[in-house]
Amino acid sequence: AQKVTQAQTEISVVEKEDVTLDCVYETRDTTYYLFWYKQPPSGELVFLIRRNSFDEQNEISGRYSWNFQKSTSSFNFTITASQVVDSAVYFCALSHPYGQNFVFGPGTRLSVLP
Amino acid sequence: EAQVTQNPRYLITVTGKKLTVTCSQNMNHEYMSWYRQDPGLGLRQIYYSMNVEVTDKGDVPEGYKVSRKEKRNFPLILESPSPNQTSLYFCASSSPGLGNTEAFFGQGTRLTVV
Numbered sequence: 001a002q003k004v005t006q007a008q009t010e011i012s013v014v015e016k017e018d019v020t021l022d023c024v025y026e027t028r029d030t031t032y033y034l035f036w037y038k039q040p041p042s043g044e045l046v047f048l049i050r051r052n053s054f055d056e057q058n059e060i061s062g063r064y065s066w067n068f069q070k071s072t073s074s075f076n077f078t079i080t081a082s083q084v085v086d087s088a089v090y091f092c093a094l095s096h097p098y099g100q101n102f103v104f105g106p107g108t109r110l111s112v113l114p
Numbered sequence: 115e116a117q118v119t120q121n122p123r124y125l126i127t128v129t130g131k132k133l134t135v136t137c138s139q140n141m142n143h144e145y146m147s148w149y150r151q152d153p154g155l156g157l158r159q160i161y162y163s164m165n166v167e168v169t170d171k172g173d174v175p176e177g178y179k180v181s182r183k184e185k186r187n188f189p190l191i192l193e194s195p196s197p198n199q200t201s202l203y204f205c206a207s208s209s210p211g212l213g214n215t216e217a218f219f220g221q222g223t224r225l226t227v228v
Contacts, residue, residue, distance in 0.1 A: 009154070035216075045204065045219040091156060095217070101147070101172070102206070102217055104156035 002027045004094050004105035012111045013082050021077040021108045023092030029053075034068065034075045035093040039107070045091070051075065082112045116141045120205050120220035127195055127227055135190045135223050137205030143218075145208045146188040147172065148180065150201040151222075157204060163188055195227040 003026040013019045025034065036048040049059065051068050059066045063080045079086055092105040118139045127133055139146065147162035149172075159172030163182040177199055179191040188207075192199060205220040 004156075006156075037219075043202065043222050043224070045222075047216055047218075050216055093157075101159060101162060102149070102157070104149075104158070106154055106156040 002029075002094055002096075002103045004092050004103055006090075006092055006105035006108050008108045009106070010109045010111070012113060014113050015084060016081050018078060018080050019082050019110065019112075021079075021090050021092075021110065023075045023077065023105060025073050025075065025092070025094045027094060029096065033095045035095065035102070036066065036075075036077050037091045037093060039089040039091065041088070048077075079110075082110075084112050084114055086110060087112045116218060118205055118207050118218050118220040120203075120223050122223060123221060124224050125226070127225070129196055129227055130194050133192050133195060133225075135192075135203060135205075135225070137188045137190065137220060138186050139188075139205075139207040139218065140186065141207060141209070141218065142185065143207040143209045144185070146182065147206050147217075148178070148188070148190045149204045149206065150174065150199075151204065152201050160190070160203075195225075197227045199225065200227050201225060 005024045032053045034051045038046040038048055056068050065078045067076045089107045089109045091107045094103045121136045144165050148160040149157040151157045158174045160174055160178050161172050161180040163169045166182055166185050169180050169182055182188055203223045206217040208217040
């Protein structure tokens with residue numbers, strides 16, 4: 001069975017602080033994809049990143065960075081110098097190799113205070 | 115523009131009154147699926163479809179029906195809605211292939227059953 005755990009239910013930081021959102025996953029597949037989605041207060045799901053199981057290279061996109069470690073089954077997300085606009089619920093997700101079934105974590109609500 | 119369109123965005127209905135939430139995608143994707151989002155539970159898959167006339171149950175299919183008569187459309191049917199189906203619903207579509215497994219999500223349908 002596949003499972004995604006996001007142990008942090010809610011996080012509050014002050015603007016400009018760095019914050020890391022944790023994601024731990026379980027799967028028996030050797031090939032899989034990991035994702036992060038952002039859900040702002042408006043409710044839509046915004047795609048942030050996709051990472052396949054064969055690519056453990058960390059990725060940086062502006063203030064966002066992702067740390068994928070297969071040894072610990074983790075795919076953590078760091079926001080550097082957080083901004084109020086980063087306030088949202090963030091979901092980590094795992095999919096089968098061909099993307100037809102997504103398993104989502106429960107989400108982490110991030111509040112960035114001015 | 116690639117998109118998944120759900121309608122309606124908001125719906126308030128009464129217990130037992132049949133309703134349909136429509137979902138349409140313009141990307142010629144084979145895979146489509148429905149999720150419901152509830153606080154603390156993340157998104158859970160209701161039904162999915164791997165192609166026309168091919169559908170299967172997800173994790174929480176009770177009380178829902180789907181159909182896939184055309185590739186672009188995947189309606190979600192609640193034959194006799196109950197208050198425990200009050201939730202935020204998302205439709206998603208994706209295409210098979212190791213290099214292309216991002217799921218495109220609709221804007222969401224917020225359903226309230228009273």
